[in-house]
Amino acid sequence: MSKVISRDGTPLAYERTGEGEPLILVGGAFSTGTAEGPLAGLLAPRFSVVTYDRRGRGDSGDTTPYAVAREVEDLAALVDEVGGRALLYGMSSGGALVLRAAAAGLNVPRVAVYEPPFTVLEETRAEKASYTQRLNELLGEGHRGEAVELFLSVVGMPHEFIAQMKQAPVWRSFEALAPTLAYDDAVMGDGTVPAERLAAVAQPVLVVSGGASPAVMRDAAVRTAEAAPDGHHRSLPRQTHDVDPRELAPVLAEFFTTA
Incomplete structure (x- = not known):
């Protein structure tokens, strides 16, 4: 590259x-x-x-x-x-x-x-603000896995699928990229x-x-x-x-x- x-x-x-x-x-x-x-x-x-x-x-x-x-x-x-x-x-x-x-x-x-x-x-603005606050709290505390779970649940992935993904090798890559979830969230503004x-x-x-x-x-x-x-x-x-x-x-x- x-x-x-x-x-x-x-x-x-x-x-x-x-x-x-x-x-x-x-x-x-x-x-x-x-x-x-x-x-x-x-x-x-x-x-x-x-x-x-x-x-x-x-x-x-x-x-x-x-x-x-x-x-x-x-x-x-x-x-x-x-x-x-x-x-x-x-x-x-x-x-x-x-x-x-x-x-x-x-x-x-x-x-x-x-x-x-x-x-x-328009009524989802409050939900987006709540997600932003919780996401940044989790990342600030170093809870990358929980931040990934939060994102996946917000975008609609069923909890049983998330549980399965946590056992798969791809979960480590998700955790490695977790801080960038805050970047994408910022790009989206108020949603x-x-x-x-x-x-x-x-x-x-x-x-x-x-x-x-x-x-x-x-x-x-x-x-x-x-x-x-x-x-x-x-x-x-x-x-x-x-x-x-x-x-x-x-x-x-x-x-x-x-x-």
């Missing part, structure tokens, strides 16, 4: 494959750059695809205290590294980060996101669709959702697209939040190559 240094001195590990216009893929919670590898492979014939470990993950470094603005600077460093201009795609909370980067004025001519986990329900921020995104935005995802996620995707001046929504039949990259890749390629 190659490395680029962000503005605050944090080294970021990245890989680049393929030929064409640069396209940076941004993962969500618990993901390192390898999570987007299958999608990168499908897009590489048409783009120069960059996958990277967000700060605090994989082979990238970390610098405290965390701030969302530092992750936007990370993306700016990657954009500069690949030539000063790049397309952006973000998965889940990585999509929320991509939208923040676009609103901040990075030279990204088009951006696409898949199901950024916003909500259209509602950030209409005011999206109004500042001038470039075309594609928001993709799964046709088989819960209604609250589908509604949030539609509302996110509507809040951007040049926003577009696309639904993928039979797909959920765990989207098949073979279904997603053609949609992204079409959007990113549209004049």
